[in-house]
Amino acid sequence: EFLPSFLPRNRNNLEEIDDICRNVISDMNTWGVCVVNNFLGTEKGISVLDEVLNMYSAGMFRDGQLVSNKAAASDLKTIRGDQIAWLDGKEKNCQNIGMLISKVDAIIMRANKMYNNGKMGDYTINGRTKAMVACYPGYGSHYVKHVDNPNQDGRCITAIYYLNRDWDIKQNGGLLRIFPEGWQDQVADIEPLFDRILFFWSDRRNPHEVQPAYKTRYAITLWYFDAEERNEACRRYQRDREINSKPGNP
Numbered sequence: 695e696f697l698p699s700f701l702p703r704n705r706n707n708l709e710e711i712d713d714i715c716r717n718v719i720s721d722m723n724t725w726g727v728c729v730v731n732n733f734l735g736t737e738k739g740i741s742v743l744d745e746v747l748n749m750y751s752a753g754m755f756r757d758g759q760l761v762s763n764k765a766a767a768s769d770l771k772t773i774r775g776d777q778i779a780w781l782d783g784k785e786k787n788c789q790n791i792g793m794l795i796s797k798v799d800a801i802i803m804r805a806n807k808m809y810n811n812g813k814m815g816d817y818t819i820n821g822r823t824k825a826m827v828a829c830y831p832g833y834g835s836h837y838v839k840h841v842d843n844p845n846q847d848g849r850c851i852t853a854i855y856y857l858n859r860d861w862d863i864k865q866n867g868g869l870l871r872i873f874p875e876g877w878q879d880q881v882a883d884i885e886p887l888f889d890r891i892l893f894f895w896s897d898r899r900n901p902h903e904v905q906p907a908y909k910t911r912y913a914i915t916l917w918y919f920d921a922e923e924r925n926e927a928c929r930r931y932q933r934d935r936e937i938n939s940k941p942g943n944p
C-alpha cells in the first residue's frame with residue numbers, strides 16, 4: 695500500500711532527490727547507516743515541527759514504552775519513555791508532515807530503482823508503516839538498547855527525521871547511539887538535530903539506544919517493508935493464528 699509520492703515537477707527537486715539517493719545507497723551498502731542533514735531546509739522543517747507541536751499540545755500523543763527503573767521498582771518510580779502518535783500524513787493540519795513522508799518515500803523508491811534495478815541491499819521495497827511521531831519528555835526519558843526488527847517482521851529500513859532546534863547534546867542529552875554489527879567496538883553517535891534524517895537497516899545489524907534526554911525531544915520514524923520478508927511474516931502470522939485457534943489449543 696505504497697502511498698503515491700507526488701513530486702513537484704521542477705527539475706531541482708529531482709536532481710536533489712537523485713543526489714540524496716546516491717548518498718543513501720552508498721552509505722547503506724558501506725556502513726548500513728546514513729545521515730543526511732538539511733533534508734527539507736529550515737522553513738519546511740519548521741512547518742513540520744509546528745504541526746508536531748500542535749499535535750502534542752492537542753494531546754494526540756499516547757504513552758509509549760514504560761521504563762520502570764528496576765532498582766526503584768519498589769516505589770514503582772517509572773521514567774516515562776517516549777510518547778507516540780501514528781499518522782498516515784493525510785490527517786487535517788498534517789499536510790507538512792505529509793510532504794515530509796512523500797519526500798522520504800520518493801528517496802526510498804528511487805534508491806530502490808537506481809540500485810541494482812529495483813533492489814537496495816538485496817531488498818525490494820514495496821510499502822511502509824504509518825509515520826510514528828515520538829516525543830521524549832525531557833526529564834531523563836530514554837529508550838533502552840534494542841533492535842527494531844529482530845525476528846523478520848518485514849521491516850528492512852528505519853528512517854528517522856529529527857525536529858530539535860538548537861539542540862545542545864551536552865546539556866540536553868538524547869543521543870542516539872547505534873552499535874553496528876561488524877564495526878568491532880566502534881559506535882555511531884547521532885545527535886537528534888533539527889532537519890536531519892537518518893536511515894539504517896532495521897534488523898540485528900543495528901542495535902541502538904536513546905540516551906536520557908533532558909529537553910523535549912521530537913522525531914518522526916518510518917519503517918519500510920521488504921516485499922518478500924513481509925509476505926513471509928504475514929503468512930507465518932496467519933499460520934500461527936490458525937494453529938492457535940484450533941480446538942484443543944488453549
Ligand SMILES: O=C(O)CCC(=O)Nc1cc2ccccc2cn1
Nearest residue numbers: 828837841842854870886902904913
Ligand atoms: O529517536 C530515536 O533516535 C530512535 C528511537 C527508537 O529507537 N525508537 C523506537 C520506537 C519503537 C516503538 C515501538 C516499537 C519499536 C520501536 C523501536 N524503536
Ligand SMILES: [Mn+2]
Nearest residue numbers: 840841842902
Ligand atoms: Mn528503534
